[in-house]
Amino acid sequence: MLLTLRHFFGGKSKREIVPVKAENYFESIEKGTNTIQYPKQKLPVPEVGRYQLEVEIDDCIVCDLCAKICPVDCIDIESIKATQAIGQTSDGSTKRLYAAKFDIDMAKCLYCGLCTVVCPTECITMTNQYDRTVYKLGDLTYSFSDMSPELVAEKKEEFEKQQAERLAAKQAALKSKEGGA
Ligand code: SF4
Ligand code: SF4
Incomplete structure (x- = not known):
């Protein structure tokens, strides 16, 4: 699979043109001037990139x-x-x-x-x-x-039990209030 830096930066970065015969041709992956052999080679990802x-x-x-x-x-x-x-x-x-x-x-x-x-x-x-x-x-x-x-x-059971206990306590309090009135 061939990828260029253009895939990663949406083609917005300006690329330097390096002739295929230039001595540094295969050293210029970081600048996106040539293709890479993905996945053996990987392009650097931007720090602010949004991935998984x-x-x-x-x-x-x-x-x-x-x-x-x-x-x-x-x-x-x-x-x-x-x-x-x-x-x-x-x-x-x-x-x-x-x-x-x-x-x-x-x-x-x-x-x-x-x-x-x-x-x-x-x-x-x-x-x-x-x-x-x-x-x-x-x-x-x-x-x-x-x-x-x-x-x-x-x-879930713990929470339901606590809710039931609170409700029972509330009802008991209400009942004793009504009984005292
Ligand atoms: S999970 Fe939803 S909110 Fe989060 S990055 Fe994906 S689409 Fe956006
Ligand atoms: S549910 Fe968790 S991951 Fe989602 S916004 Fe709240 S704290 Fe963050």
Whole structure:
């Protein structure tokens, strides 16, 4: 597969013309003046390039902002409320929700980068990985949740139990108030 720097920078960078007989002809890959033998050779990617998304799930507070702003709805998040604070992210934000599901369909993603801009903890980022190859379309859906189905069920149950206990306590308090009146 032959690629030139033009593929990566949209043809906007001005290229220096190097004659094929020039001594430095094969040294000028960085300038995009010749083709390369991809994937054995790779062109440098720009620092601000937007490629495959990555999520540092330990730093995610499951706020859903990235999913809400995504123009093509390719982020699918399911949260479970925790019965108490479950820790802190590396920037000190308190975590109160579990990410039961955090999938990104990179086949749908249009690489706009909006999700990375709105993330309050900066845990969703664009990497410099652009050439992942898969055989099935479904394999382009990346799952970032680290919860097993058993743990998801357990945490759901914990929350439901807490809610039931709170409701029962509320009803008991109301009943005793009514009885005292
Ligand atoms: S880069 Fe854009 S399209 Fe892709 S997941 Fe983020 S918001 Fe959605
Ligand atoms: S915006 Fe950031 S913190 Fe919020 S759910 Fe998305 S990745 Fe997690």
